[in-house]
Amino acid sequence: MNLIVKEITTEDTYPLRKNVLRENIPLSFQFAEDNLETTSHFGVFEEEKLIGIVTFIQKENEYFKNQEAVFQLRAMAVDKAYQGKGVGKLFLGETLKLAKEKNIRKIWLNAREIAVPFYKSLGFSVVGDVFDVKFVGNHFRMVQEQDKFK
Numbered sequence: 001m002n003l004i005v006k007e008i009t010t011e012d013t014y015p016l017r018k019n020v021l022r023e024n025i026p027l028s029f030q031f032a033e034d035n036l037e038t039t040s041h042f043g044v045f046e047e048e049k050l051i052g053i054v055t056f057i058q059k060e061n062e063y064f065k066n067q068e069a070v071f072q073l074r075a076m077a078v079d080k081a082y083q084g085k086g087v088g089k090l091f092l093g094e095t096l097k098l099a100k101e102k103n104i105r106k107i108w109l110n111a112r113e114i115a116v117p118f119y120k121s122l123g124f125s126v127v128g129d130v131f132d133v134k135f136v137g138n139h140f141r142m143v144q145e146q147d148k149f150k
């Protein structure tokens with residue numbers, strides 16, 4: 001596979017958000033912060049086809065309280081046909097390097113239980129206890145302070 005990672009628009013993220021993250025889940029695929037200046041969306045392309053997405057939203061959490069450059073990673077998804085083939089790992093690894101150039105360094109996320117090993121493989125750690133997100137299921141808060149992605 002010849003994968004290319006680059007910034008994408010909010011609208012670009014919608015089809016994969018709907019198909020991968022909101023299938024049978026009655027929650028919005030749009031976020032209030034999607035079009036803020038401080039929000040970034042990245043995509044991974046195989047040839048011309050967008051096969052993975054992720055969004056970074058500037059937002060504090062209790063783990064990184066009162067610090068600048070704290071971002072929530074949201075809506076990470078890989079096209080179903082490409083899951084489990086290493087695309088997500090390569091994509092997020094490359095994205096973290098690009099994100100660092102934009103000063104996105106302290107990152108937290110709410111991981112679905114099934115995705116915890118995926119984020120661990122990229123250097124994120126679980127903090128705190130399991131919690132439930134209505135319609136989606138068990139989640140874990142995970143964090144990463146970026147020094148690995150130089």
Ligand SMILES: CC(C)(COP(=O)(O)OP(=O)(O)OC[C@H]1O[C@@H](n2cnc3c(N)ncnc32)[C@H](O)[C@@H]1OP(=O)(O)O)[C@@H](O)C(=O)NCCC(=O)NCCS
Nearest residue numbers: 076077078083084085086087088089111112115117118121
């Ligand atoms: C989670 C997701 C983004 C991972 O992307 P992917 O391309 O499928 O993952 P990769 O093939 O790059 O896997 C990388 C590593 O993550 C782990 N991993 C990925 N999916 C996993 C799963 N379902 N169960 C256990 N481990 C998994 C593996 O340890 C793998 O490491 P390896 O190198 O030892 O094989 C993708 O599967 C997806 O979009 N899933 C549905 C939506 C979702 O759950 N998004 C996350 C919301 S928090």
